[in-house]
Amino acid sequence: MAVLGIESSAHTFGVGIVDRGRILANEKSMYRITNKGMIPAEVAEFHIANATDVVERALDASGLRIDGITGIGYTRGPGLGPCLQVGQLTAKSLALRLDVPIVPVNHGLAHVEITKHIARLKDPLALYVSGGNSQILKFDRKSHRYSVLGETFDIGIGNMLDAFGRNLGLRHAWGSEIEKLARCGKYIPLPYTVKGMDFAFAGLLTRASGLVGREKKEDLCFSVQETSFAMLCEAVERALLLSSSTELCACGGVAQNSRLAEMLHMVAEEHGIRFARAPNEYNSDNGAMIALVAEKMLAKGMDMPVGRCDFEQRYRIDEAVFHG
Ligand code: FE2
Numbered sequence: 259m260a261v262l263g264i265e266s267s268a269h270t271f272g273v274g275i276v277d278r279g280r281i282l283a284n285e286k287s288m289y290r291i292t293n294k295g296m297i298p299a300e301v302a303e304f305h306i307a308n309a310t311d312v313v314e315r316a317l318d319a320s321g322l323r324i325d326g327i328t329g330i331g332y333t334r335g336p337g338l339g340p341c342l343q344v345g346q347l348t349a350k351s352l353a354l355r356l357d358v359p360i361v362p363v364n365h366g367l368a369h370v371e372i373t374k375h376i377a378r379l380k381d382p383l384a385l386y387v388s389g390g391n392s393q394i395l396k397f398d399r400k401s402h403r404y405s406v407l408g409e410t411f412d413i414g415i416g417n418m419l420d421a422f423g424r425n426l427g428l429r430h431a432w433g434s435e436i437e438k439l440a441r442c443g444k445y446i447p448l449p450y451t452v453k454g455m456d457f458a459f460a461g462l463l464t465r466a467s468g469l470v471g472r473e474k475k476e477d478l479c480f481s482v483q484e485t486s487f488a489m490l491c492e493a494v495e496r497a498l499l500l501s502s503s504t505e506l507c508a509c510g511g512v513a514q515n516s517r518l519a520e521m522l523h524m525v526a527e528e529h530g531i532r533f534a535r536a537p538n539e540y541n542s543d544n545g546a547m548i549a550l551v552a553e554k555m556l557a558k559g560m561d562m563p564v565g566r567c568d569f570e571q572r573y574r575i576d577e578a579v580f581h582g
Pocket of ligand 1: 365369388510511542543
C-alpha cells in the first residue's frame with residue numbers, strides 16, 4: 259500500500275509518498291514570500307502551476323509509477339481557502355483517475371503524528387507551534403481526538419514573530435533572522451501573558467514593535483524570543499503536570515527554532531521525561547506527514563466518497579477523529 263499525500267494549506271505545495279510507515283518521498287515547492295506577506299489567490303496560482311511537477315518529482319523519488327499508488331490523502335484544513343482548494347482538487351482528480359480511496363487529513367494532527375512516528379513516541383504532550391497555530395495537545399483515547407489543553411488567545415506565535423521581523427525591517431525568513439540576531443542580545447522586559455494553559459502574543463508584539471528604533475535589534479529579538487518561549491514553557495509545564503505525560507514533543511514551523519527546543523528540553527529534564535522534535539524537513543509543511551496519517555486512516559477504513567471531500571479553512575484539530 260503506497261499512499262500519496264498532498265499538503266497545500268499555505269505557501270508550500272508538498273507531496274509525500276509513504277508505504278507501511280516508510281517515507282519514500284517528500285517533495286515540495288514553496289511560494290516565495292515577500293514583505294507584503296501572502297496573497298492567497300496568488301499562492302493558489304503558484305500551487306496550480308507547480309502541482310504536476312511536484313507529484314512527478316515525488317513519484318520519481320519513490321521509484322514508483324503512478325499506478326503503484328493505492329490511496330490518496332490531502333490537507334482538509336486549517337489553512338488558506340484558495341490554497342487548500344488546489345490540494346483538494348488535485349487529490350480528488352488523482353483518486354478518480356486511479357480509482358483509489360481518498361481521505362481528508364487535519365494539518366495540525368499530521369504535524370504531531372509525523373513527529374511521534376519519527377521520534378518513536380507513544381503518547382506525548384505536544385506543543386504545536388506554527389504561523390497560524392499555537393496549541394498544547396494531548397490525544398484522548400476515548401474520543402479518538404486530540405484535546406486542546408491550551409492555546410493562543412489571539413495570534414499564532416509564528417505570525418507574531420513574522421510580524422515583528424517585518425516591523426524590525428528584516429527579510430523573510432523572519433523567524434530564522436530573529437533567531438540569529440537573538441544570539442547576541444540582552445533582555446528587555448516585555449508583556450508576558452499566560453492564563454492557566456493559554457497564552458497571548460498581541461500585547462508582546464505591540465510593545466516590542468513600539469521599541470523598534472529605540473532599542474538594539476539584537477536585544478529586541480532576544481527579548482521577544484525569551485518572553486514568548488518562556489510563556490509557552492510555563493503553559494507546557496502546567497499541562498505536563500495535569501496530564502501526567504512522560505513524553506514531550508514540539509512540532510510545526512516554529513519547532514525548528516533551536517532556542518525554543520533548548521528551553522523545552524530543560525523543562526522536560528526537570529520533570530525527568532523525554533523531549534523530542536522531528537528534523538526541520540518535517541516541521542515545515544510537508545506532504546509526507548499527510549501521506550503518513552492518510553495511510554493510517556485508510557487502513558482503518560476511514561476513506562471518504564470523493565463527492566464529500568471538501569476543505570475547511572477553520573478545521574480544528576479537536577474536531578478530527580483519528581484511529582492511529
Ligand atoms: Fe504547518
